[in-house]
Amino acid sequence: MNSLNPKLLLLGGSHAEIPLILAAKELGYYVITTGNDQKGLGHSYANKNIFADFSDKKAMLELATTEKIDAICSGCNDFALLSTAYVAEKLSLPGHDSYEIAKQIHHKDKYRKLAESLEIPTPKSIRISTIEELEKNISSLQFPIIIKPVDLTGGKGIQRANSIEEAKSAFTIAMEKTRENYCIAEEFIEGTRHGFSCYIHQEEVVFYFADNEQYFLNQYLVSGANTPSTSSQNTLEMLKEYSERIAKKLHLVDGILHIQYIEKDNGIPFIIEVCRRPPGDLYIKLVKHATQLDYPKMLILAETGRANESLILDNFSFFSPYRKPRCVLRHCIMAKEKGKIKGIYFAKEIQNKIIDLFLWYKEKEFIEDPLHDKAGIVFLSFDSENEMEYYTENISDYIKIIFE
DSSP: OOTTSOEEEEEBOSGGGHHHHHHHHHTTOEEEEEOSOTTOTTGGGSSEEEOOOTTOHHHHHHHHHHHTOSEEEEOSSHHHHHHHHHHHHHHTOSSOOOHHHHHHHHSHHHHHHHHHHTTOOOOOEEEESSHHHHHHHGGGSOSSEEEEESSOOTTTTOEEESSHHHHHHHHHHHHHHOSSSOEEEEEOOOSEEEEEEEEEETTEEEEEEEEEEEESSOTTSEEEEEESOSSOHHHHHHHHHHHHHHHHHHTOOSEEEEEEEEEOTTSOEEEEEEESSOOSTTHHHHHHHHHOOOHHHHHHHHHTTOTTSHHHHHHHHHHTTOOOOOEEEEEEEOOSSOEEEEEEEEOHHHHTTEEEEEEOOOTTOEEOOTTTOOSEEEEEEESSHHHHHHHHHTHHHHEEEEEO
16 A cells, blocks of 8 residues: 555554554555554554644644645544544544534533533533632532543543542642643442443434443553443433434534443433543454444544445444344453563463453563553453353453563
């Protein structure tokens, strides 16, 4: 493939973007990746790398103009999505919502207001800019609360607080992480945590997929997920309805809408986060393994203005819009402590259940931050939900990092 092929600028180049890069190349695009992290594992899969800050929307516009791109695609990052929407709007590139709509979805405080107007269950929250504002307004919420930046994902800057003093400390941490001059405090919702990924076509959900999120040491960083979801069909239908309310209100273009939700004991899903880009850590490969749907390719087609091609519509008509997926677990390989890596242990009992494996650790590499550092991602398939649940709960006994 050479630069005579249509040029696609993909904002990102980590391991999370590899399925998108490969899908774009299969569809005939000359792929240019960008981002600050020159060590990102995805860059080597692209045709060209230009390293720049993808959160700088004006720098991305200049890059896109200089390279004379034909299409643009967001990676698995909210800053990348916002810059993608900005560039697409400025250059009249298809496949993306307006920049204002993108901000309304991806800024947590703006989404909370939208959800309230659409009567979508979401945690009660307040916006806070100072300690004084927190002290004045915190009484409107019931402890425990969660304080988080409005512009970050992956658990960054999120803290739980059980008292006013803990809230002050949590506020300080959130403000140190955010690029904005405020954050939000919201009531803590007790329940099981899940993901719901759907595809919007003409403002209606034509496909959806749900999972059960898994957490390791960091209770705010998703470290795995399995499927089928334990949520009832009634709960999933509620999420489908909520997704369509959002799509119709904002007139969303065709493509992904991903939701993180907490399901209460009564089956009501409270939507915590919403985004219009794929989640990280190869989530779209989880969808592909569990459904056999080529989700990465579908998302590239949507973001390049090719949402009406038969490759998309024929596949989604098969699901119409939900078909129970097979039992699959995506597990991020992490350690419980710091140490120098010697290797990865896979128990014999689990080796024949592995259907996909992507390791990026190097021997003698050091795990500095057990709350965030990963050595790789593994996908496992099971014959039943009971078997899947057993191995999910005990996965640390079967897959572990071995230290020197």
